[in-house]
Structure formats: structure tokens, C-alpha cells
Amino acid sequence: MYKHILIPVALDHETLVDRKLEIARHLLAEDGRITLLTVLENIPGFVSEFVDLKIDNHLTQKVEDRLRSAADGDERISCKVVTGKPGVQIAAFAEAAGTDLILVGSHHPSAQDYFLGSTASRVVRRAGCSVFVVRDSDG
Template identity: 25%
Template sequence: MKNRILVPIDLSHDAAFDLIFSATSTLARQHSAILHLVTVVPAELAAWPYVPRGLVDDARKQAETQISDIAALEYPEDVTWESEAIVGPIASTIIQRATDLGAGLIAIASHDPKLTSLLLGGTADRVVRRAHCTVLVLRSSQGWNWSN
């Protein structure tokens, strides 16, 4: 289904919310697309020693509620969306979910990289290099107005 857009959301970087929701609303309208929002709870949480039983699943449930609540506030009624939270390695989970959904596009926000991201590669960079569909990387700037 090529009219499906996967929208990975990093709940810890709310500075990109205005950009990602505005841009994906515009894209969904222009292409009669369904937006599929996904947030990934890092699988590394489960690898920590002495992690209380159920912590990872509780984190997934909380993230699922948060992403749904945010999308309900940010998307207008004429935009069709669905959301989910998944536990796994972030970049590969995003790529696998896009493949599973048959997404024609991944629209991902990119925030200012840290030194570790420059050396190891950020999530958006890994998604761009490995995805089997088109990837639109959205960065905060004054250059594009998506609200038109």
C-alpha cells in the first residue's frame, strides 16, 4: 500500500513536533495517504541489570498512550492516522515496520546531532541508508512552510 506514510516519533524530542505534524498533515492530504505513527521503546531497557519485571512493557504502554494523545491533538480531523509503540532497536524497528506496512514513505524528523551521533550515526541517518522506500528527513529551519 504505497499511500501509507510511516512517521517515527521520538517522544523525547518534542521540539520537532510542530514540524513533523505539519509536514505529514500536508503530505497526507496531498496524497490521500494514511499516516502510521510509531514510537520505539529501546530494547536496551530490558538489558539493564535489576530492571523490574514489567518495566519495558509498562514503558511501551505509556509511550503508546502518549503518541496517540499527541496525534489526536496535533492532527486535524481530515487526516487519517493510526499509532503504535514497539519495543526494539530503534532504526531497524522503524525500517522493518515500514516494510511490514508497505509504506511508500518514511517521514522522520532529525534533530541537531551530538558528537556521539556524528561518530556512530543517528537514527535518521541509519534509516536513510537502510530503508527500502523513500525517506523524507525533516529538519527545523525557516526554509519551508508546511502549513500551506
């Protein structure tokens, strides 16, 4: 059983959240905890000149609200939003938080990703803890 399970939630893969939470709850130690994490990629400088929206002011709060909704009031689940490259930030967050399992989703991969999605593949290579890859049943 795992004490701290990290579940990265990509905005375009939200359909996997319920399935990942179900699996995490089966793998979680009695006194364990789960963290839902979304990594928002930084906007390149050349694009930010044309965008008035500040990510930290609007998008971060909306994403946190969606993560809390997915947690459905479960007190064992915390929700975090960070910025950066997902494959790097997920592994770094897991190490800093003392995570012992990352439960990452993967679907619709191409051959270049060795049958994993690109973010899942990067997390598997970088993580210092165990990684459980949940395959989308549609992919």
C-alpha cells in the same frame, strides 16, 4: 501524494511531532494514512536484573497514550509502539506496513553522523521507500 506515511517519534524528540504531522498532512493523499511509531530499545540483560518495571506493562501504554494525544483524534493516524533498535525497526516496520514515505526528524547532529542524527542516518540507509528528513529549526 503518499498513501502511507510513517512518522517515527523518539521520546527525546517529541518537540518535532507537530511539525512532522503538519508536513505529512501536506504530503498525504486524500485517502492516505499516517502511522506514528515509537521504538523502545530493549533493556540489556545485565541491567534488567536490577529493574523491576516491565516495559510492556507500563511504558508501552504511556507512550501509546502520548502518541494518541499527538494524533489529536485524527482518524487517519494510527499509533504503534515496538521494541528493538530504532534504525533497524523503523525500516522494517515501514516495509511490513507498505509505507511509501518515512518522515524522520534530525537535530543537533555531530560530524560523525554526516550532518544527520544517527537514527535518521540509519533509516535513510536501510529504508526501501522514500525518506523525508525534517531538520529541527533549533539545530
